[in-house]
Amino acid sequence: MGFWESLLIWPERPLPSLLVLLVLAMPFLYVARDPVHTLIRRFARALCNPLRLGARWLSETALRLRNRNREVLFAHGGREVKLAIEREFERVTTLVQRDLEGYPALQRRLMDQITRIEEDYKRSAEVPPPPPEWVKAIEAIAKIKATGDGVVERILSDIRDSIDEIYQKVVAEYRGAYQERHHILKGFLPFWRSVSQTLTQVERNITSLHDSATKIDSNVSKLENIFARREQAEHFLTTSATTQFFIAGLVMLVAFGGAYVNFKLIALPMSAMVGGGDYITETLRASEIAALVIILFETLMGLFLMETLRFTSLFPLGNITEKMRRRLMWASLAILLVLAGVEVALAVMRDLIVSADVALKQSLGTGAAAAAENGWVGRIPTFGQMILGFTLPFALAFVAIPLEYFVNSGRIVLGTGLVLLMRSGAFALRLGANLAREGGKLAVTLYDVVIFAPLAIERWVNAMRETSARRNKMRAISGFGKRASGSEELI
Numbered sequence: 001m002g003f004w005e006s007l008l009i010w011p012e013r014p015l016p017s018l019l020v021l022l023v024l025a026m027p028f029l030y031v032a033r034d035p036v037h038t039l040i041r042r043f044a045r046a047l048c049n050p051l052r053l054g055a056r057w058l059s060e061t062a063l064r065l066r067n068r069n070r071e072v073l074f075a076h077g078g079r080e081v082k083l084a085i086e087r088e089f090e091r092v093t094t095l096v097q098r099d100l101e102g103y104p105a106l107q108r109r110l111m112d113q114i115t116r117i118e119e120d121y122k123r124s125a126e127v128p129p130p131p132p133e134w135v136k137a138i139e140a141i142a143k144i145k146a147t148g149d150g151v152v153e154r155i156l157s158d159i160r161d162s163i164d165e166i167y168q169k170v171v172a173e174y175r176g177a178y179q180e181r182h183h184i185l186k187g188f189l190p191f192w193r194s195v196s197q198t199l200t201q202v203e204r205n206i207t208s209l210h211d212s213a214t215k216i217d218s219n220v221s222k223l224e225n226i227f228a229r230r231e232q233a234e235h236f237l238t239t240s241a242t243t244q245f246f247i248a249g250l251v252m253l254v255a256f257g258g259a260y261v262n263f264k265l266i267a268l269p270m271s272a273m274v275g276g277g278d279y280i281t282e283t284l285r286a287s288e289i290a291a292l293v294i295i296l297f298e299t300l301m302g303l304f305l306m307e308t309l310r311f312t313s314l315f316p317l318g319n320i321t322e323k324m325r326r327r328l329m330w331a332s333l334a335i336l337l338v339l340a341g342v343e344v345a346l347a348v349m350r351d352l353i354v355s356a357d358v359a360l361k362q363s364l365g366t367g368a369a370a371a372a373e374n375g376w377v378g379r380i381p382t383f384g385q386m387i388l389g390f391t392l393p394f395a396l397a398f399v400a401i402p403l404e405y406f407v408n409s410g411r412i413v414l415g416t417g418l419v420l421l422m423r424s425g426a427f428a429l430r431l432g433a434n435l436a437r438e439g440g441k442l443a444v445t446l447y448d449v450v451i452f453a454p455l456a457i458e459r460w461v462n463a464m465r466e467t468s469a470r471r472n473k474m475r476a477i478s479g480f481g482k483r484a485s486g487s488e489e490l491i
Contacts (some may be wrong), residue, residue: 029453044440302397343389
């Protein structure tokens, strides 16, 4: 018989046994009603108060952290916008110094040439001068009708021939003048094209300058919003930081893939250099650690190279001189070149090791694949490994750029996520406190439901007492009235 069955009166009939036990325990439960209620309320309060305190602490901490993140967000956004404005100003300065510095002289020269072109064009479009006045007189004489007189007809014929000769001569001179003008205009055609190209280039520079001015105005507007601590600027900076964080994370994943390929490329030949049988731990080889150190060292040199080239600002190198910066740049580049050369040599060694392994398997007759044919076709994998070994160190050097964006935006994104997590925790604790408080009230009500019979008797007794008290009061009032009326009658 178990413990539960030992408590029952009739173990084979648990429900009647429980009802009988409840009836028997009901007087005791009724007597212990107030202490049990107090115990339940204190227990609920003991659960509710710490939860409410925890929720309040999390809410206040989340608010302080949000304010701190907001300051960091505005500071980071302001610095980025300032750098963008400085870059646009540098671009505008370069554009003005390079292309627009001699623009006034160029404009004057262009205006002079355009004026000359217009004058020549007007001269080329001049109408032929009118014929002299005597030509009209000769034309009038030439229009005289023939009268049959031979002398007169001969004279008229001579006049017509003279007029035709003069006309042909004038037309020839007119055509010659036009040909000369057209020749002059044709000589100006290359200059027109040059002027057109120059004006197109000037228009392109002006358009680029206008675009830069528009970007500067937009960035200045953003900077004003940041300084004013506006919600629009906060939303924009948060969205931009989140986008940068995920894009930089994606690029970092690609870089990790390249680093893994580089590791697999040099891990095998490194075993021939440092010994393939050396183990640092039971499963970790010394050759793998050496290959990993080379890759990390290449990444570190890439970080220094990008830092000295001012592409990133991860390290506090602002205090060093420009000469020292250039020395660091050349040193980092030289070390990267040496490491790239080492990787090329390791790639060749890896190919030799693989070829020797294949030859050994063939000699043992293990059914290994046939060796590649000799010649440049068989050298393609070796060349590919050499190219990968030389380019991957420089590719890893560019990891510094997405790494900087990942670090800068990660602080904002993680801070925002932590604030959201704290607010969620505060909500959960506040919900738990309310559930504990309402659970205590529910437990008190359920306890009263269990002892409903004594409570009903108590209410009945209280009601009877109140009824009896009212009756006694009414009797006392009526007796006092009767005595008062009797006194008035006596009076």
